[in-house]
Amino acid sequence: xxxxxxxxxxxxxxxxxxxxxxxxxxxxxxxxxxxxxxxxxxxxxxxxxxxxxxxxxxxxxxxxxxxxxxxxxxxxxxxxxxxxxxxxxxxxxxxxxxxxxxxxxxxxxxxxxxxxxxxxxxxxxxxxxxxxxxxxxxxxxxxxxxxxxxxxxxxxxxxxxxxxxxxxxxxxxxxxxxxxxxxxxxxxxxxxxxxxxxxxxxxxxxxxxxxxxxxxxxxxxxxxxxxxxxxxxxxxxxxxxxxxxxxxxxxxxxxxxxxxxxxxxxxxxxxxxxxxxxxxxxxxxxxxxxxxxxxxxxxx
Amino acid sequence: xxxxxxxxxxxxxxxxxxxxxxxxxxxxxxxxxxxxxxxxxxxxxxxxxxxxxxxxxxxxxxxxxxxxxxxxxxxxxxxxxxxxxxxxxxxxxxxxxxxxxxxxxxxxxxxxxxxxxxxxxxxxxxxxxxxxxxxxxxxxxxxxxxxxxxxxxxxxxxxxxxxxxxxxxxxxxxxxxxxxxxxxxxxxxxxxxxxxxxxxxxxxxxxxxxxxxxxxxxxxxxxxxxxxxxxxxxxxxxxxxxxxxxxxxxxxxxxxxxxxxxxxxxxxxxxxxxxxxxxxxxxxxxxxxxxxxxxxxxxxxxxxxxxxxxxxxxxxxxxxxxxxxxxxxxxxxxxxxxxxxxxxxxxxxxxxxxxxxxxxxxxxxxxx
Amino acid sequence: xxxxxxxxxxxxxxxxxxxxxxxxxxxxxxxxxxxxxxxxxxxxxxxxxxxxxxxxxxxxxxxxxxxxxxxxxxxxxxxxxxxxxxxxxxxxxxxxxxxxxxxxxxxxxxxxxxxxxxxxxxxxxxxxxxxxxxxxxxxxxxxxxxxxxxxxxxxxxxxxxxxxxxxxxxxxxxxxxxxxxxxxxxxxxxxxxxxxxxxxxxxxxxxxxxxxxxxxxxxxxxxxxxxxxxxxxxxxxxxxxx
Numbered sequence: 001x002x003x004x005x006x007x008x009x010x011x012x013x014x015x016x017x018x019x020x021x022x023x024x025x026x027x028x029x030x031x032x033x034x035x036x037x038x039x040x041x042x043x044x045x046x047x048x049x050x051x052x053x054x055x056x057x058x059x060x061x062x063x064x065x066x067x068x069x070x071x072x073x074x075x076x077x078x079x080x081x082x083x084x085x086x087x088x089x090x091x092x093x094x095x096x097x098x099x100x101x102x103x104x105x106x107x108x109x110x111x112x113x114x115x116x117x118x119x120x121x122x123x124x125x126x127x128x129x130x131x132x133x134x135x136x137x138x139x140x141x142x143x144x145x146x147x148x149x150x151x152x153x154x155x156x157x158x159x160x161x162x163x164x165x166x167x168x169x170x171x172x173x174x175x176x177x178x179x180x181x182x183x184x185x186x187x188x189x190x191x192x193x194x195x196x197x198x199x200x201x202x203x204x205x206x207x208x209x210x211x212x213x214x215x216x217x218x219x220x221x222x223x224x225x226x227x228x229x230x231x232x233x234x235x236x237x238x239x240x241x242x243x244x245x246x247x248x249x250x251x252x253x254x255x256x257x258x259x260x261x262x263x264x265x266x267x268x269x270x271x272x273x274x275x276x277x278x279x280x281x282x283x284x285x286x287x288x289x290x291x292x293x294x295x296x297x298x299x300x
Numbered sequence: 301x302x303x304x305x306x307x308x309x310x311x312x313x314x315x316x317x318x319x320x321x322x323x324x325x326x327x328x329x330x331x332x333x334x335x336x337x338x339x340x341x342x343x344x345x346x347x348x349x350x351x352x353x354x355x356x357x358x359x360x361x362x363x364x365x366x367x368x369x370x371x372x373x374x375x376x377x378x379x380x381x382x383x384x385x386x387x388x389x390x391x392x393x394x395x396x397x398x399x400x401x402x403x404x405x406x407x408x409x410x411x412x413x414x415x416x417x418x419x420x421x422x423x424x425x426x427x428x429x430x431x432x433x434x435x436x437x438x439x440x441x442x443x444x445x446x447x448x449x450x451x452x453x454x455x456x457x458x459x460x461x462x463x464x465x466x467x468x469x470x471x472x473x474x475x476x477x478x479x480x481x482x483x484x485x486x487x488x489x490x491x492x493x494x495x496x497x498x499x500x501x502x503x504x505x506x507x508x509x510x511x512x513x514x515x516x517x518x519x520x521x522x523x524x525x526x527x528x529x530x531x532x533x534x535x536x537x538x539x540x541x542x543x544x545x546x547x548x549x550x551x552x553x554x555x556x557x558x559x560x561x562x563x564x565x566x567x568x569x570x571x572x573x574x575x576x577x578x579x580x581x582x583x584x585x586x587x588x589x590x591x592x593x594x595x596x597x598x599x600x601x602x603x604x605x606x607x608x609x610x611x612x613x614x615x616x617x618x619x620x621x622x623x624x625x626x627x628x629x630x631x632x633x634x635x636x637x638x639x640x641x642x643x644x645x646x647x648x649x650x651x652x653x654x655x656x657x658x659x660x661x662x663x664x665x666x667x668x
Numbered sequence: 669x670x671x672x673x674x675x676x677x678x679x680x681x682x683x684x685x686x687x688x689x690x691x692x693x694x695x696x697x698x699x700x701x702x703x704x705x706x707x708x709x710x711x712x713x714x715x716x717x718x719x720x721x722x723x724x725x726x727x728x729x730x731x732x733x734x735x736x737x738x739x740x741x742x743x744x745x746x747x748x749x750x751x752x753x754x755x756x757x758x759x760x761x762x763x764x765x766x767x768x769x770x771x772x773x774x775x776x777x778x779x780x781x782x783x784x785x786x787x788x789x790x791x792x793x794x795x796x797x798x799x800x801x802x803x804x805x806x807x808x809x810x811x812x813x814x815x816x817x818x819x820x821x822x823x824x825x826x827x828x829x830x831x832x833x834x835x836x837x838x839x840x841x842x843x844x845x846x847x848x849x850x851x852x853x854x855x856x857x858x859x860x861x862x863x864x865x866x867x868x869x870x871x872x873x874x875x876x877x878x879x880x881x882x883x884x885x886x887x888x889x890x891x892x893x894x895x896x897x898x899x900x901x902x903x904x905x906x907x908x909x910x
Contacts, residue, residue, distance in 0.1 A: 035837075036808075036835060036836055036837035036838070036840075037808055037834075037835030037836065037837075038807065038808055038835075039837075046505075046667060049505075049509045050509070050666070051505060051508060051509065051666055051667045052666060052667055052668055053666065053668070070665075071511075073509075074508070074509050074510060074511065075510075075511045077509065079505070079506060079509040081502055081505045081506065083502060085501060085502030085503050085505060085506060086503065087310065087313075087314075087501075087503060088501075089313065089314060089317045089318065090310065090313055090314075094310070094313060097306070098306055098307075098309075098310050099506075099510075101302055101303060101305075101306030101307075102303055102306060102307070102507075102510050102511070102512055103510060103511060104302065104303065104511065133710055134708070134709045134710060135708075144506075160835070161709050161834075161863065162708075162709065163708025163709060163710075163711075163863070163904075163908070164708070164863075164865060164901055164904050164905055164908070165708075165904075165905055165908045165909070166708075168905065189835055191838065192901070204837060233849060233870070234849040234850065234852070234853045235853075237846055237849065250838075250839075250842050251842055251845060251846070251870060252866075252869075253866055253869030253870070253888075253899065253900070254869050254888065254889065292838050295838055296838050296839050299837065299838075299839060300839070
């Protein structure tokens with residue numbers, strides 16, 4: 001196993017940041033840690049990169065224990081902490097050179113690893129990192145984390161706050177990196193990115209809700225979801241919330257994802273109910289569950 | 301080794317690209333030295349005084365001439381009545397009034413004593429004191445000359461010599477002190493924010509999850525500032541010699557080496573502060589308050605240590621500045637060599653090693 | 669729906685030196701509308717919003733908010749709108765009740781009114797048990813809902829929300845949007861910026877800013893038809909790629 005976490009718990013004074021977390025990441029896997037702010041993602045990352053001690057439990061990275069063999073781990077992993085932590089007043093090239101030198105290598109030595117990403121930044125190589133766009137900064141941070149050909153890559157919310165185009169490009173890069181024999185553990189609050197991982201762990205309030213492949217997780221959704229639409233979103237939500245048989249009512253863009261508490265639910269019944277509430281243009285259709293639906297169902 | 305060089309390179313980039321730190325590093329010291337040197341002075345020059353001469357004879361005239369000829373005084377006004385004394389002080393035009401009594405020369409010759417009143421504006425007691433001393437000195441000198449001709453005067457004439465600083469030039473007191481303060485403050489402030497800045501920006505996390513050893517980080521951060529502080533020290537010494545005409549009696553090489561030692565001591569102290577501060581603001585506060593005040597008060601810069609109560613004297617021993625001032629005054633003013641200051645030098649070396657060792661120990665290798 | 673325009677913007681521009689952050693944008697917002705102001709970080713959304721709420725002076729152009737001119741009547745604008753900033757803008761070291769009382773006071777509410785509003789607010793949000801808890805100790809989602817309610821405490825005509833749902837869990841996000849729907853239903857106009865493209869779907873109309881310019885302005889439905897995609901994220905991708 002590339003990464004192995006067993007019953008890890010961590011508390012800050014009274015706050016339980018992580019509660020009895022266990023999971024494993026296989027070599028060369030692209031593993032996603034999916035959850036909102038405060039779920040415990042960053043705390044977990046810091047424990048795995050040996051920056052924090054767990055209160056309970058054990059963890060190993062590449063076979064090394066995070067407490068006793070921390071030095072070995074620090075030499076061999078790549079780490080991208082959240083929020084653009086590069087040297088803003090150094091240029092792109094200077095940042096890369098610095099990190100390469102610190103790890104006892106050079107840009108040329110592992111150039112093939114970062115080539116695809118670096119080509120996009122090459123026109124800006126003499127620009128200060130602080131003056132790059134959000135998407136560019138993240139790409140630079142990724143290069144700096146990769147420059148010494150780490151075996152395991154830890155990316156803590158690398159796409160938060162970045163525009164959708166750059167986000168997509170970033171994940172394309174991650175997919176390509178997988179083929180170069182690097183294990184990647186990435187955290188994100190964006191549910192749509194979860195679908196791009198090999199396996200994911202859904203985490204909220206320090207607890208893991210479920211671990212599996214994205215497809216399997218979605219299949220586990222216990223009920224049939226219906227897309228419901230009407231002429232007035234607000235009234236629709238209110239009516240559905242008042243409907244006595246509802247199980248979950250969540251707006252999803254132009255529709256509402258509705259699940260019923262009964263096994264033998266007949267959509268027509270719902271339609272009649274809504275019409276009686278003076279709603280019109282009603283549409284009710286079956287739809288597939290998404291990771292977000294599953295997340296909310298598990299978190300309820 | 302490569303790692304170390306790469307790290308030092310980065311530190312140099314940071315320093316030169318941050319205008320604020322450049323200003324603190326170079327601008328402040330120059331500004332301070334100029335301020336201290338020109339503005340603060342214990343000497344007096346061209347002080348305006350007024351004369352009330354009730355006698356108007358040859359003796360008073362000669363004394364008045366002597367006073368007028370000295371560069372310390374400038375005779376602004378001659379007043380004629382006692383009643384004029386108070387208003388002239390109130391107006392603030394003069395700082396002293398000399399009041400010669402009637403029949404001055406006759407009393408001097410026949411009664412062996414004539415009175416002259418020296419009235420000074422003591423709203424500034426220091427200046428008043430100095431004025432009064434200087435006038436006295438001039439009077440004593442006149443007396444000596446006059447008495448040379450009188451055979452039967454047995455007098456004990458105290459001869460004071462101000463060794464090393466005969467003119468009591470305040471520059472001699474201030475330059476070593478200010479140099480010490482500047483080197484200490486600038487070096488400590490700069491390094492104290494250096495590590496905390498990495499913590500605040502979040503780059504510390506990346507540095508930790510890397511093969512870099514703590515000692516490399518610490519020494520790497522001290523290194524660039526050594527060079528820059530040396531340049532600072534040179535600028536200060538050059539300014540002192542050429543603008544303030546301060547002599548350097550002793551060996552310039554020894555002065556240079558001791559300065560480098562003190563710079564390293566101050567830098568090490570700054571790094572220590574850095575390892576225990578979480579934010580740059582805290583680090584700056586500690587450097588300013590925790591260092592500046594004790595250095596100014598307890599280093600012997602302004603107030604003599606020997607006149608302080610015993611507990612403070614003991615405390616002053618742990619202040620590196622105290623030892624450096626002794627060293628620097630020794631070299632610049634007394635011209636002594638290493639054999640007289642080896643003890644103080646050794647103390648500084650010991651302090652430096654202690655600060656660096658403590659920094660390495662306190663350097664957090666984890667985030668908690 | 670009453671069609672009166674509560675926000676009117678004509679060729680509004682903001683330059684910092686020779687960098688144009690907002691480039692001659694023109695649009696209108698109707699009363700009771702939920703208007704989404706989308707764009708990537710750095711596209712100029714926050715700068716534009718700051719001009720509309722009266723805390724930044726435009727370089728050129730015209731704009732009217734709640735009937736007041738942004739150049740000459742900025743202070744009147746501030747009195748008549750609600751604002752929720754990106755970082756939730758509540759005092760972490762004051763309790764829930766103290767925060768409500770404080771902001772009520774700032775908006776000039778009488779003591780009686782503040783008391784009424786406090787009780788209503790706390791009850792609606794289910795915060796009875798944490799009335800005297802420091803806001804800093806509350807979970808993110810609660811803070812955010814409280815912040816939104818506080819921005820409405822003086823019943824403003826328009827409320828400006830700057831990236832209100834950053835980092836919050838999916839359930840709380842939706843609860844938040846239900847609160848927005850309710851406020852809009854009651855006649856408050858909502859001007860919201862976000863970089864979550866799926867939230868764009870909740871809006872009546874959206875505008876998408878790219879590099880300081882408005883490159884698209886319509887209902888989500890029409891935009892999706894126009895770009896032949898089925899979600900707003902893809903609309904943005906197509907737009908950004910040119």
